[in-house]
Amino acid sequence: MTALSKEFKQNFPSLTANTSTENLEHLVGIMNAESYSKGESIIQGGLEQNKLFFILDGTLSAFIVEKGQRLELGDTLPGNIVGEISIFGNCTATATIEAKTDCKLLTLNKSDLIYIQESTPEILGQLLRLTAKTIANRIRMSDKLVYQKFCDEAIEEEGKLHMLLSWCAGLYQQIHGYERIER
Amino acid sequence: MKFQELLNTAPAFSGMSSKDIDDLERIMIIKSFPDGHEFFKEGAGGTDIHLIVEGQVGVTHHRGRQRGDIQMKLLKASEMFGLIAAVTDVKHEASCRAVGRATVATIPRTAFKLLFEANSTLGLHFLQYIVAQLANDYKSLNDLLRKAIFSNSEEEAMAVLAPVVNTYIGADRRSLDRRNIH
Numbered sequence: 001m002t003a004l005s006k007e008f009k010q011n012f013p014s015l016t017a018n019t020s021t022e023n024l025e026h027l028v029g030i031m032n033a034e035s036y037s038k039g040e041s042i043i044q045g046g047l048e049q050n051k052l053f054f055i056l057d058g059t060l061s062a063f064i065v066e067k068g069q070r071l072e073l074g075d076t077l078p079g080n081i082v083g084e085i086s087i088f089g090n091c092t093a094t095a096t097i098e099a100k101t102d103c104k105l106l107t108l109n110k111s112d113l114i115y116i117q118e119s120t121p122e123i124l125g126q127l128l129r130l131t132a133k134t135i136a137n138r139i140r141m142s143d144k145l146v147y148q149k150f151c152d153e154a155i156e157e158e159g160k161l162h163m164l165l166s167w168c169a170g171l172y173q174q175i176h177g178y179e180r181i182e183r
Numbered sequence: 184m185k186f187q188e189l190l191n192t193a194p195a196f197s198g199m200s201s202k203d204i205d206d207l208e209r210i211m212i213i214k215s216f217p218d219g220h221e222f223f224k225e226g227a228g229g230t231d232i233h234l235i236v237e238g239q240v241g242v243t244h245h246r247g248r249q250r251g252d253i254q255m256k257l258l259k260a261s262e263m264f265g266l267i268a269a270v271t272d273v274k275h276e277a278s279c280r281a282v283g284r285a286t287v288a289t290i291p292r293t294a295f296k297l298l299f300e301a302n303s304t305l306g307l308h309f310l311q312y313i314v315a316q317l318a319n320d321y322k323s324l325n326d327l328l329r330k331a332i333f334s335n336s337e338e339e340a341m342a343v344l345a346p347v348v349n350t351y352i353g354a355d356r357r358s359l360d361r362r363n364i365h
Contacts, residue, residue, distance in 0.1 A: 168332050169328075
């Protein structure tokens, strides 16, 4: 097994558990090893996405920028995937991702998904199941928090707007899979 | 709209082959339900998965005696419900009832589990459909919060959040009215 395949398998054990060495080598063979320097942009929020990013080394940071304001969402570490929701959900990127440190990633083009459907369907299946569970859990959590919030607090009161928007920002972080950042 | 027609024309199923659609139709149980029919109740354990063929289904949360039931959304043809409980293996966190007469195709839970875990062509297409629907709901919430967070003014922020708030206030008022009448 090549060093890159070993590194991929070590970082993504649940994804590759049921894949033969031969198929894994094929898959890694069609992926691209990419390096990003600290501060380099990886995904631009609001734009269409055509790659899945598998983090092998380094830290990525996620944020959204609008009207000159920036909201930090959180960091993503090795062993995680970025871009799966916009790729499989057919939507534009919901956040901007940049390299917080120098990073090493493996990328898979959206156009190659058809290939892995035939060569390594177990990996595509696992990616889809993972994405479905990630989104479903985030929706569940956000539903609970949204309705708990509006049930328990009188948001019509003056002065509560700042708290409410702060809460919205916190929820936004959480539905993107990050812990709330204390401001 | 008939089931085959739905699967052949709805964009969500465009990746499925004729064989996939035939296989899916064999798994599903298609029935017509009267207005108000409850497919599952909030808090109930894992049940079946449903796809709306014709008509509408309301998704409601029960917010206690005072606030009553709040309709969170109204689902239409080609949309599935019961997905979140099935995918995350938890109890239903909302109730679903037919709004008007509705024709619904049901996948029994055991069949759903098999499809969800399968890496067959049908299984993968089915998974892709599920992810696309979940992503759509996720994106709506994302967009709502984003608009509120980056509003230019208090009025603008409240206008963005108002539809969600008004649903609660509306439910409160209806419950209060009922108590006053009696």
